[in-house]
Amino acid sequence: MDTRTVTVVDLAATSxxxxxAALHEQCAGTELSDWRVxxxxxxxxxxxxxxxxxxxxxxxxVGYYCAGMNERASVQIxxxxxxxxxxxxxxxxxxxKGDASQSAGATGRGGLLVIEGNAGARCGxxxxxxxxxxxxxxxxxxxxxxxxxxxxxxxxxxEALGDSIYEAALFVRGSVRSLGxxxxxxxxxxxxxxxxxxxxxxxxxxxxxxxxxxxxGSARRLYNFHVxxxxxx
Amino acid sequence: MCGIxxxxxxxxxxxxxxxxxxxxxxxxMSDRGPDSAGFxxxxxxxxxxxxxxxxxxxxxxxxxxxxxxxxTAALETHVQELIRANHCVLTLPASAREAALAxxxxxxxxxxVTGVGQRIExxxxxxxxTEVAARFELSTMRGTHAxxxxxxxxxxxxxxxxxxxxxxGMDQCLVHNGSLSNHNSLRRTLVHDGFAFDTxxxxxxxxxxxxxxxxxxxDLGGALEAALDDLDGFYTFVVGTESGFGVLRDPIACKPxxxxxxxxxxxxxSEYRALVDLPDIGTARVWEPEPAKAYFWTHAR
Numbered sequence: 223m224d225t226r227t228v229t230v231v232d233l234a235a236t237s238x239x240x241x242x243a244a245l246h247e248q249c250a251g252t253e254l255s256d257w258r259v260x261x262x263x264x265x266x267x268x269x270x271x272x273x274x275x276x277x278x279x280x281x282x283x284v285g286y287y288c289a290g291m292n293e294r295a296s297v298q299i300x301x302x303x304x305x306x307x308x309x310x311x312x313x314x315x316x317x318x319k320g321d322a323s324q325s326a327g328a329t330g331r332g333g334l335l336v337i338e339g340n341a342g343a344r345c346g347x348x349x350x351x352x353x354x355x356x357x358x359x360x361x362x363x364x365x366x367x368x369x370x371x372x373x374x375x376x377x378x379x380x381e382a383l384g385d386s387i388y389e390a391a392l393f394v395r396g397s398v399r400s401l402g403x404x405x406x407x408x409x410x411x412x413x414x415x416x417x418x419x420x421x422x423x424x425x426x427x428x429x430x431x432x433x434x435x436x437x438x439g440s441a442r443r444l445y446n447f448h449v450x451x452x453x454x455x
Numbered sequence: 456m457c458g459i460x461x462x463x464x465x466x467x468x469x470x471x472x473x474x475x476x477x478x479x480x481x482x483x484m485s486d487r488g489p490d491s492a493g494f495x496x497x498x499x500x501x502x503x504x505x506x507x508x509x510x511x512x513x514x515x516x517x518x519x520x521x522x523x524x525x526x527t528a529a530l531e532t533h534v535q536e537l538i539r540a541n542h543c544v545l546t547l548p549a550s551a552r553e554a555a556l557a558x559x560x561x562x563x564x565x566x567x568v569t570g571v572g573q574r575i576e577x578x579x580x581x582x583x584x585t586e587v588a589a590r591f592e593l594s595t596m597r598g599t600h601a602x603x604x605x606x607x608x609x610x611x612x613x614x615x616x617x618x619x620x621x622x623x624g625m626d627q628c629l630v631h632n633g634s635l636s637n638h639n640s641l642r643r644t645l646v647h648d649g650f651a652f653d654t655x656x657x658x659x660x661x662x663x664x665x666x667x668x669x670x671x672x673x674d675l676g677g678a679l680e681a682a683l684d685d686l687d688g689f690y691t692f693v694v695g696t697e698s699g700f701g702v703l704r705d706p707i708a709c710k711p712x713x714x715x716x717x718x719x720x721x722x723x724x725s726e727y728r729a730l731v732d733l734p735d736i737g738t739a740r741v742w743e744p745e746p747a748k749a750y751f752w753t754h755a756r
Contacts, residue, residue: 264727283727283741302741304727305711323711323743342743343708361708362746 226277227255234261238268249274249295264304269297272314289316292333305342308335311352324361327354330371336425343380346373349390355425365392366402374421376430384438388445392438393418395430406441457619457632458484458584458605459712461693461723462733463700463752467599468719469734470499474596480722480729481593481603482585487725488605491618492587493579495628495695498598500574505549507556508577510567511541512615519543522563529558540590542569542578549573567616567653572626574598574697579618599754602695604630611656621659623650624666626697631658632710632725633689641685661686665694679703679749693723694751701751708746715739721752 229248231241241259248255249272257278262268266285269278272295280288283301293312302320311330321339328344330352337345337354343361346354351370362380365373368390378396385402391414392405401407410433418432460480464470474496481492500506511518516538523536526545534555535546547555552571559566570577578591584605588594604619611617620628635641638657641664646652650663664686668678675694679701682692691710694701702723704712715722715730717739724730727741744750 263731264729282737285726285728302727302743304713321742323713324708343746362706 228258229255230258230260232260233263233265233268238265241268242270245269245272245274245276245278248276262299262301266304269295272297283320292316302339303337307337308333308352311335321358327352330354332371334421334424336427340377346371346390349373353421355421355427357427359396362399363402365390365405368392372417372421374418374425374435376427384440386444387440389440391417393435394438395435398436398438401438404441404444405438408437408439410435410437456487456607458487458725458729459603459630459632459691459693459723460484460725460729461600461602461630461695461700461702463600463721464598465719465721465752465754470599471597473598473601474593476733477596477601477603478588478594479732480724481588481605483729483731484603484605484725485584488607489583490608490613491579491581491606491615492584492604493577493606493618493620493630494588494591494593494601494603495570495575495577495620495622496593496596496598496601497574497626497695497697498576498596500572500697502573503549504546505552505571505573506576507545507547507552507559507568508570508575509543509545509559509563510569510579510615511543511565512567513541513565518563518566522559522566525562526555526558529562530554539578539592541580542591544576570620570622570628572622572697575622575626575628575695577620577622577628579604579620580615581613581618599698600695600700602628602630602693602700604632609634611654616654617656619658620695621654621656621662623659623663624669626695627662627666627669628695629658629662629665630693631661632691633705635661635686635688635690637687657688661690661692662694669696675699675701675753676749676751679751683747683749691725698754699751700753701749702744703749704744704746706747712744713741714744714750715741 259280262282262284264285270290273293278297285304287306289297290309296315299318303322307322307326308316313333317336322337322341324342325344327335335354338357340358341360345360345364347366349371355374359377365384369388375394379398381399382402384405415432537544619630622628635657638660665678692703
C-alpha cells in the first residue's frame with residue numbers, strides 16, 4: 223500500500239532554493255512522495271510554488287510566504303509561520319500546528335488552510351475562494367476585501383472584520399471586536415451549518431459545534447456607488 | 456525596513472554569554488538593515504559609579520587619551536576609560552557625572568555622548584551589522600540585557616548619529632522600526648519641557664518621549680501605554696531601562712515582531728530568523744506580540 227518514498231531535507235545544510243527546485247522537479251514526475259524538512263530556521267519562501275501531489279512536513283518555525291501559491295500538495299508546519307503563509311494558494315492543504323503571522327492565506331484562490339493556533343492581522347485578506355480554518359483568534363482587518371471562500375474562526379476576531387467585503391462567508395465562534403465597513407451578521411441557515419461542519423471535520427476540529435458560530439458577510443451596499451454611502455468609502 | 460533584536464536574561468545563568476548570543480542575532484538582521492547597526496548592553500554596574508559612552512566621528516585613541524587627561528584634571532577624580540574602536544566608555548564617580556558631561560560638552564564638542572548610566576553602554580556606527588559587531592567586540596560583552604538594531608534609513612541620513620539605539624535618559628535606550636509622523640510637533644513639546652536633541656531623527660523623539668513620561672512618574676509599562684495615545688505613525692519599539700525591557704507595536708502593526716521566552720530569557724527579533732541560535736529555542740514559547748499592547752519585563756533588584 224505504501225509506495226510513497228520519503229525524502230529528507232535538512233535546511234541547515236541545503237538552501238531553500240535547492241529544496242524548492244527539488245520539489246518542483248518532483249512534481250513534474252508521476253511518483254507520489256513524502257518530504258520531511260528539518261531546521262527551517264525561520265527562512266523565507268519554504269515549499270513555495272509546489273504543483274503536485276506531494277506531502278511536505280516541516281519540523282520547526284518557518285519565515286515569510288511559506289507554501290505560497292500551493293497547488294494540490296499538502297504542506298504541514300510543526301511550528302509557527304511568518305507573514306504571508308500560503309499566500310495565493312490555489313488548491314491542496316496547508317496546515318500550521320502553531321500560530322501564523324499576518325496576511326495568512328492572502329489572495330488565496332482555493333484549497334484549505336488550517337491554522338491550529340492564532341492568526342495575526344489581515345488573515346484572509348483579499349481571499350478569492352480559499353477556505354481558512356483558525357483554531358484560535360484572528361487579528362484586525364481579517365477578510366479585508368474578501369471576495370470568495372470561507373473563513374472559520376474558533377476563537378475571537380479583532381477589529382474591522384470583513385471590512386469592504388465583497389462575498390465570502392465568515393464564521394466566528396468567539397467575540398468580534400468590531401465589524402468593518404459593509405460587513406454584517408447574517409442568519410445561519412441549514413446550508414451554512416452543513417458547510418461549516420464539513421470544514422470543521424476536514425480541518426480536524428470537529429470538537430467545535432457548528433451551532434455555536436455566528437455568520438458574517440457582505441451587506442452589498444458598497445457594490446455600486448451611492449452618495450448616501452460616501453462616508454463608508 | 457530595519458531589524459531589531461533584544462535579549463533580556465531572567466537570571467545570571469547566561470550573563471557571561473550575552474554578547475555572544477546577541478552577535479548572531481544582529482548579523483541575521485543584516486538584510487533588513489545594512490546601512491548601520493548599534494547596540495546597548497547593560498552590564499553589571501556598581502553603585503556610585505557611572506558610565507559615559509563616547510563616540511568619536513574622527514577615530515579613536517588619541518582623541519580619547521586627551522579627553523581622559525583633561526577630564527581627570529578638571530574633575531580631580533579618578534576616571535577610567537575603555538576604548539573600543541571609535542567609542543570609549545568612561546567610568547567615574549556618579550557624583551561627578553554632571554560636571555563630566557558639562558566638561559565634555561564644553562571641551563570635547565567633537566565627541567558625541569551615546570549613553571549615560573550606571574549600567575548601559577551604547578555602541579553604534581555605519582556599516583554592515585557583522586562588521587559593526589566585530590568592531591566593538593560585541594561577542595565578548597557580558598550583562599543582563601541587550602538591545603540591537605540594524606538600520607535601513609528612511610527619515611534621516613545614514614550617519615553614525617542616526618544609528619540606533621537612542622538614549623535620552625540615564626540607563627534608558629530605545630530602538631525603532633518604522634517611521635513617526637508627528638515627531639516634529641512632539642519634539643517641540645519636549646524641547647519646551649527641557650529636552651535637547653542631538654539629531655533630526657524621529658526615533659530619538661520617541662526615546663525622549665518615554666524618558667519624559669518616566670520622569671513624570673510612570674513606570675516603563677505606563678510610559679509605553681501612554682505612547683499609544685501620543686505617538687502617530689508606524690512603530691515597533693524595543694526599550695531598555697536599568698532593570699527593564701519593553702516592547703510596543705502600533706495598532707496597525709505593519710512592522711514585524713517575534714518573541715520567544717524560556718525559563719532563562721525573553722528574546723525579541725524582527726523575524727524568527729534572529730532567534731534560531733538561542734539556547735533551547737526549540738522548546739521556547741514563541742509568539743507574535745499583539746498590536747497596541749505594552750509588554751515589559753523587569754528584574755527584581
